[in-house]
Amino acid sequence: MSIAKPKKPKNKHAQQPSTVKVDQLVKDTTDATGAYLTTNQGLRINDNQNSLKAGERGPTLLEDFIFREKITHFDHERIPERIVHARGAAAHGYFQVYHSMAQYTKAKFLQDPTQKTPVFVRFSTVAGSRGSTDLARDVRGFAVKFYTEEGNYDVVGNNIPVFFIQDAMKFPDLVHAVKPEPHNEIPQAASAHDTFWDFISLMPEAMHMIMWVMSDRAIPRSYRMMEGFGVHTFRFINDKGQARFVKFHWKPLLGTHSVLWDEAIKISGNDPDFHRRDLWEAIENGDYPEFEFGVQIIEEKDEHKFGFDLLDPTKLIPEEMVPVQRIGKLILNRNPDNFFAETEQVAFHPGHIVPGIDFTNDPLLQGRLFSYLDTQLKRLGSPNFHEIPINRPIAPVHNNQRDAHMRQTINKGRVAYEPNTLAGGCPFQATRGEGGFASHAERIDATKVRARSESFFDHFSQATLFFNSQSAAEQDHIVNALRFELGKVETPAIRERMVYMLAQVDKSLANRVAEGLGISVPAGIERDLNQSIPADGDPKKFQPKRVGKNLGASPALSMANTTMNSIKTRKVAVLVADGFDAAPLATVKQALMNAGAQVKLIAPRLGQLQGNNGEQVKIDFSFLTCSSVLFDAVYVPGGEASIETLQGVPKALHFINEAFKHCKAIAVTGAAVDLLQATYLADKVNHASGKGVIVDEGVVISRDAAPAKVIAEFIKAIAQHRHWSRERDDHVPA
Ligand code: HDD
Helix, strand or coil, X not given: CCCCCCCCCCCHHHHCCCCCCHHHHCCCCCCCCCCCCEXXXXXXXXXXXXXXXXXXXXXXXXXXXXXXXXXXXXXXXXXXXXXXXXXXXEEEEEEEECCCCCCCCCCHHHCCCCXXXXXXXXXXXXXXXXXXXXXXXXXXXXXXXXXXXXXXEEEEEECCCCCCCCCHHHHHHHHHHHCCECCCCECCCCCCCHHHHHHHHCCHHHHHHHXXXXXXXHCECCHHHCCEECCCCEEEECCCCCEEEEEEEEEECCCCCECCHHHHHHHHHHXXXXXXXXXXXXXXXXXXXXXXXXXXXXEHHHCCCCCCCCCCCCCCCCCCCCCCEEEEEEEEEECCCCHHHHHHCCCCCCCCCCCCEECCCCHHHHHHHHHHHHHHHHHHCCCCHHHCHHHCCCCCCCCCCCCCCCCCCCCCCCCCCCCCCCCCCCCXXXXXXXXXXXXXXXXXXXXXXXXXXXXXXXCCHHHHHHHHHCCHHHHHHHHHHHHHHHHCCCCHHHHHHHXXXXXXXXXXXXXXXXXXXXXXXXXXXHHHHHHHCCCCCCHHHHCCCCCCCCCCCCHHHCHHHCCCCCCCCCEEEEECCCCECHHHHHHHHHHHHHCCCEEEEEECCCCEEEECCCCEEECCEECCCCXXXXXXXXXXXXXXXXXXXXXXXXXXXXXXXXXXXXXXXXXXXXXXHHHHHHCCCHHHHHHCCXXXXXXXXXXXXXXXXXXXXXXXXXXXXXXCCCCHHHHHCCCCCC
């Protein structure tokens, strides 16, 4: 028998004589233009310069309620920073699906290609505090809040598709190990210290993730140029109740690009806000960051066909095995108005979910489902954090939760329970057909155990697959990163344990790292590793086992295979002094800008400079206020007088050498070719003594060619991102 839906009872208050409603009289205070300065009670302030005193030279009076209100508010301005992912930057935007995904999921925001779902995305680093550098070697957070009409849905992911640990039980240990050491709070935002590597060297399951964080993925060029991943396997559920497994991906349309470690540490000094600024400026310039949403869908019957467990968050599904279908696009087109109100107070939670999407039993995900709500209570101070504007769903919220700190909603009526008759049964439950969330009815027949499935025990195969899939340059960078990180470790036994672990991934990798550390790979270290198993566990099961079979490679794992067809939003430095060659500069600049690049003029001093045709140009930076590491490419136009000046400016020569060292595209025209004689690119000039355009490992040289030819080669060289063959040139000291 079906029960008729209860009707909303008439609001008794509506029949009462109308009274003045204060909430309707409250003014919008978001814009202070033309407004008086007031206290928080709305009292206009007459003197914001002086506290109230007993005489001009007398003591301040306790009576000064204006002063006390101001200082009290100030004293309480900080809220606890996020325990992880404290440092971040965010943006608003929207998401649009390309075609209906109804076959796989009933999630409404994935049905209609004409519908735009608002989103708020926060990118972050994990280990550092709020004020730490953006360029730390670290995993980047990639958290997306979809404001759907069925409620908020959060994909709280990272820029790396796997994680350090398999069970949330180990998360506090991992985070304690990577954070600054507790006795002296050193080092900030860095994993290169003893406690991190002590822990990792005892956790074979971390080895796949370690390959990723030691790769250049951990030092992205921009938040706009990194991939994102949901990491865990989730479920898609369609309206027939059919479930499939799904992995989520974000693919940046500008490709996946990184900086070099030497650059990262220099950027950290030059501009610790590098990624935050880059995101902000791109949006202000109208270069809206774009990511495609990708899914890997796996039928339930195929759950066990992969040779690893889909519930194990230290594993990925190679794209060559299950292709990523790109199903929609995310566009970030608006900067926040207020960092604290939005970026700092936004509260993500993997448990914010909508009908059509569900969890799996991944033990890391299961633990996260507890942690995020708990952390919001601590950080935002109240279970009413969902009422903070940035967290408010666009879907209507009705329930019987009441009161608590800072409650904003003024609920009406006497009923705050369910079932009820006094409010006509409202608010009432929704059937599945009406969008009511019903958990996927997974069959579970199990023994209660504190244990891990043996299907989680292969800790090295995918670490090896990742290493095998990297280009020679990428492998070199992993070796160097490990030499750096372990070189900062002071305890010899930790270094030895780590190279032993690396030997289980790849012998040559271990040998190269060991050589840099001046040690050799030890034969066995089982005794130490026994610490990381349960007290009654079988040590044999947990010992590292080197990968036997040939795993081949997954080309999708290498950034060498990423998109390299555009120079959009790339930053090009132009080095000039008075008397620069004005005509080619104007043509090259315009062509680069037409292709979407940003061009900045750098000179020995700020102000205006004069070209060889008398034209004045405004200088963006002096050599003192910027550095080559903040740019993607360098162009030096000719002009005898300009080049003569630059030859006497060591910072200009260093700029070119450093850009060369970091494998960036460089173009020089006219008399600027002579400037190269004073740099470590002198060899290139000697080769380039002929006419026309000479292109050598991303260096474009021309004394006399028409700018059009130079431009075409320069754009091609910038789009390549980096010219790694130059790295073997180790004579450049920059
Ligand atoms: Fe987490 C924040 C991503 C495992 C507990 N996590 C946080 C953020 C991201 C992730 C992107 C920042 C969100 C924002 O911008 O506000 N976390 C991940 C991923 C994980 C992961 C991809 C593994 C696949 N996290 C993880 C575990 C736990 C937590 C296993 C605890 C059991 N994470 C938290 C947290 C944070 C958090 C303590 C800190 C601040 C916050 O939640 O809001 O609850």
